Amino acid sequence: MFESRVNMYMYEETFEGQKLTEVVNREHENVKYLPGIKLPENVVAIPDLVEASKNADLLIFVMPHQFVRGTCKTMQEHIKDSALAVSLIKGFDTAADGSFLMISKMIEDILSIDCCVLMGANLAPEVAEEQFCETTIGCKTEEQGELLKSLFEKPYFRCSVNVVAIGAGIVDGCKEETFFESCGVADLVATCHGGRNRLLGETVVKSDKTIRQLEKEILRGQSFQGPLVAKDIFKVLSQKNMLERFFGKYMLL
Template structure:
């Protein structure tokens, strides 16, 4: 497991409890040492006891030595730089699993595409995991389902078996494009949802944002070759509902700061980190424009985040768009 943030740590716990020995790589030796000493990653998942089958290390080569499944759980915009350093250490034939949800700035590439390009591997070696998987709930062993998507069904099934638990039900899919887009765009829609919540808007508004947000996600997905049915499932609607509605969601929380009139810089200071959707909204907007796809909610979120538009103005612009059939 490369990445000892909340999701990487929670996923390492899943793997260990499902019967695997897990090497959890942390960038900072202080984090790895604390996990080894206390069996807890207090920075990422305070109070959650980790299984003994997890060994924490800051030595990349040691973490990857002999690994058949390599899980990647770093911020999406850092993936390319990290993989450039890691590629030489990746075991031959290993399956590379993306736990990240984002679109790369500049290239507008999905995370699996970045992995293939930077690591120089065949696309069949890459698997992605997506769905309504808020790390604190998973770590607390609350029941959830997820999607494991890959073009090689054998590798996807191997990952599925490696994470199946009484509280985790994984489904396989061959729609990598749809699963990745659902996971990336939902972060942007959750920013809009958080803004609406902070502005005191009601359930009709929030339901409309989720529904129309899903519609624009599906439009982009179909344009890129995804199966439209994917967006009705866990990696689409499921992840979108969880990320919009939960107070555990970083993107929803960040949107709430913006909805209270804070600037992007003020929201970053208050949240102590930048939500994935803040960066991805630029790349998703560019991807949509390149394929001639209308994504009005994404466009307005980008304007609020990066052009200083007042969220109330953004709402008026959304509501004032030309009438058309649904």
């Protein structure tokens, strides 16, 4: 049902004097971001975004949210009209009117295709090690849900499909049960216990270094998404005069 070759766009970097894409394609391992985990040989790293995405039927987005707009603009004129996007990305952006803009909506708006969402209490190293975890796929139609479930589900990675909640908007369409799915409270627990943002919170209070310094030292190329999202939340709540309602009189950051 699916093509055997998987093109993986990879932002090109130099790693120990070599191009990271060349190392990944030779070693079948992302030695910088996921060392110790072998990638299947049908996954091919490509540094040219248009080349990697132009014939794709499914576009899976997993990158820090601050790069999505630029990435989509580069792809805009080159992808198939019939392509379907799936976003694994946390965080959001702000729209011109100051309201929250979901990343899946941004992808849909720029690429003019549907964008489903896959989200859960999933930490990348745990999924890569095939530790059991669950996730939620949010989509607009049952067909999209079935297709994506058959693509992503493994014995150690269980996917529940939610046809309404995420596709219709986290706030507008969401049903109470969504909070009890993997993408709800469980994800909050995962990020608060094992995520990078939790590590940042713990480290920042014990050190006199800035978040930027700590990001460089601890993550070595990865990014803490929390501070950027917190900035956007602050902006939206300020514009709506809702700061005190959310934070009371005391604000930590």
